[in-house]
Amino acid sequence: MKIVISGFYGLGNTGDEAILEAIIDNLRAELPNPDITVFSLSPEQTAKAHGVKSVYRGWRHDNKGKIRALREADLLISGGGGLLQDAYPTRFLFGPLPYYLLIVFLAKLCGTKVMFFSQGIGPINTKWGKILMRVFGNMADFITVRDEYSKQLLRQLGVTRPETVVTADIVFAFRPKEDEACVESLPLRGDEQLVAVSVRPWFHHRDYYWKIAKALDELIESEDITPVFVPMEGRHDIYASEQVVKQMAHGTSCHILGPDFTPNQYLHFISLCRLTIGMRLHSLIFSALAGVPHIGLSYDPKVESLLKRSGMWDYSFRLDDIDAAKLVNNTRYMLRHRESLSRIVRQNAEQMRRDALENIRLLKEKFCSNGRVANK
Structure with a gap:
């Protein structure tokens, strides 16, 4: 199964890097030989740290690489973490919220399925942010969120088409190793x-x-x-x-x-x-x-x-x-x-570890069939 992971990766945020490590480790534990590509601001570092393919995440470079990766992928994982929010300045196509939703839109244009994965939604307070969420959020094929607040906020924003399930932050499924x-x-x-x-x-x-x-x-x-x-x-x-x-x-x-x-x-x-x-x-x-x-x-x-x-x-x-x-x-x-x-x-x-592992089980259930990838 070919998977692209989009998130706040390669920027030195420990929480987001823990999210990425937990996603990759658990995908490898549950799927046969997943082919993983990560959109990262530090693609060489991310590729080396996790043994994955990596493409520069920003719009300044390698847009062909992003499109190629999405065209070849069976699934885009958007998340986890608090990606979909406008607490930071959001202007038309600038800011975290437009960025992550445009990646979703690009995936759909490429015919690739999309899962919002273990997301924490909000805050979304601007009129433009609410419009973006309603339009592009409904393009997702399936959504898991890490808390009930996020599920309720999606409904208030008009994101109603995809099924949404409350799980837990995927970091609760992190696989720790002793290191002093x-x-x-x-x-x-x-x-x-x-x-x-x-x-x-x-x-x-x-x-x-x-x-x-x-x-x-x-x-x-x-x-x-x-x-x-x-x-x-x-x-x-x-x-x-x-x-x-x-x-x-x-x-x-x-x-x-x-x-x-x-x-x-x-x-x-x-x-x-x-x-x-x-x-x-x-x-x-x-x-x-x-x-x-x-x-x-x-x-x-x-x-x-x-x-x-x-x-x-x-x-x-x-x-x-x-x-x-x-x-x-x-x-x-x-x-x-x-x-x-x-x-x-x-x-x-x-309990939250069990809920976090539901993210992986649901991914398999929704996007794999009898061990094979579901049709794009």
């Missing part, structure tokens, strides 16, 4: 009480930096924790992490991991931590996968949705509602009740 690279990069004694911290820039918001800084200072003093910042998106998260550390009295007690570790290496590091305080969705998904209790700082409905499914929402905050004192108290509670909370997280993560 992250922890070996840090000057640790070995007996620290590690707390993973994931922060990111978020448009004009700034006040959460000092709230997190204040909470971490108090926790270092009273609980003897060692915060380690995990930059899930390279220099952007390094910058945000530095903004927190600069506002701390005990910033020298913190560490910031380098930006070039693999998703598997970050996942393994988080598995060694007592808990996670995180903004990035996939820092929280990694925590759930590893059975690590987590406090989410939600800047988007996708984060809140995940926290409710992992059982950690009661300890978490919306970004605008972070209270440093409550953050300290919730962290203390988690440290004291870690084992019972870890059991809750593991149980919920196992």
Whole structure:
């Protein structure tokens, strides 16, 4: 089966690279010798990392290569992740939403079937974004989304023709491998009480930096924790992490991991931590996968949705509602009740792993017939 995968790949976002690795590994586990091509901003790097074919994803180069790949493909997988949104500027054909939907349109022009795969939809607030979703979203042959919110939003936008099934983020089907690279990069004694911290820039918001800084200072003093910042998106998260550390009295007690570790290496590091305080969705998904209790700082409905499914929402905050004192108290509670909370997280993560694997089962059911590829 020839498959093209379109997503936010080759740009250094740990969550999206974890999505790609999980898709590829599970396709290879469930399909006989799939022929996989990935649209990537760093095609040579992606091809080498995953043993796949890769084509430059942007419109500036190799459009013939994209068309050729889609013509030869049996299926375009669009996703997973939060591709279909207009939180970032969207102008006519510029922005993430037009890009991914134009790839869908191009696939249909080439006679290739399309699956929106483990997608998180939205936010979509602009009139133009809503029009694009209604027109091109209905071209998909089948859709899986990672939460109920996304399914309901598709219906509100008028995407009604394709069947839509709620599953879970495909990263819950990630196949971890033991790798100590992250922890070996840090000057640790070995007996620290590690707390993973994931922060990111978020448009004009700034006040959460000092709230997190204040909470971490108090926790270092009273609980003897060692915060380690995990930059899930390279220099952007390094910058945000530095903004927190600069506002701390005990910033020298913190560490910031380098930006070039693999998703598997970050996942393994988080598995060694007592808990996670995180903004990035996939820092929280990694925590759930590893059975690590987590406090989410939600800047988007996708984060809140995940926290409710992992059982950690009661300890978490919306970004605008972070209270440093409550953050300290919730962290203390988690440290004291870690084992019972870890059991809750593991149980919920196992259900989401089964839901994530439904993405692959449904792909086989809808696009393969008796082990053969269904007609294009």
